Amino acid sequence: MTATYVYGIVRAGSAGAQKDGVLGAPVRTLAAGDLAALTSAVPGGDIRAKRRDVMSHSNVLQDALASGPVVPMRFGTVFESDADVIARLLEPKRKDLRRLLDELEGQIELSVRAFYREEQVLAEILRERPAISRLREAARSLPERANPALQLELGQPVAAELEARRWRDASRILDVLSPRASGVHVDDPWSEYDILRASFLLANDKLDEFDAALEDVAREHRDRVHFKCVGPLPPHSFVSFTEG
Secondary structure: OEEEEEEEEEEOOOOOOOOEOHHHOEOEEEEEOOEEEEEEEEEOOOOOOOHHHHHHHHHHHHHHHOOOOOEEOOOOOEEOOHHHHHHHHHOOOHHHHHHHHHHOOOEEEEEEEEEEOHHHHHHHHHHHOHHHHHHHHHHHHOOHHHHHHHHHHHHHHHHHHHHHHHHHHHHHHHHHHHHHOOEEEEEOOOOOOEEEEEEEEEEHHHHHHHHHHHHHHHHHOOOOEEEEEEEEEOOHHHOOOOOO
C-alpha cells in the first residue's frame, strides 16, 4: 500500500521539481484549482529521517523555488492518498496557502552561521583579561593532581567572557544584516563557540546588498570569526503552516 508524500505547495502551472524525491521516488505535481502540491509516492507509515532523504526533501523544494514561491512542508509529511491531499490540505487550506504564496513572492531564505575561531578568541580573552591569564599560568605551574579545582575556577570566567563576547558580536552582526531583510529568525547556539545561527527572509532584489553587508562584517571579524552562508533556500523558518 502506498501513501502520498508532500514536499510543499506551489501555484498550479509552476514548473514542477525535476529532482527525484524521498526514497528515490519521482516527484510529481498534484493540482487542485490554482494550487498544486509537490508529491511522490512512498510506502505507508512514518518516513525515517535519513540524511539522504532529508537532503532529497530540501533539494526538491530548492528546485521548485527557481520557478516561483513555495510553501514548504516539514520533512515526513505523508497523506493516505492523492485524494487525501486534496481533501485535507489543498481544499480546506486554500485561502491560507494563497496568502502565504502571495507573501512569499520574490522572497528567499538565507541561513547564516557565525562561530569563533577557538584559538584566536581564547588568546584574545587572555590578552584582554589579565586576571584570567594569571589563573591560567597558576594552573600550569601546579602538579597535575592539584589542577582540577583551579581548572574549574579558570573555566568559569572564561565561559562568562565567551558569553559576553558572543552577545556583543551577535548583536553587531544582526545590526548590520537585519536592516536588509524583511524577516529574521534566530536559533539558540549549539556550542559555546557559536555566535549566531540566524535565518534571513530576503527579497530577491536585496540579495546583492545583503551579500555585500555580510562580506563587510566578515572582513571586520576575519581573524576571529568564521562565517557560513547557505541559500537561497525555501522559507522554512518563516512559514508557520501545519497540514492538520
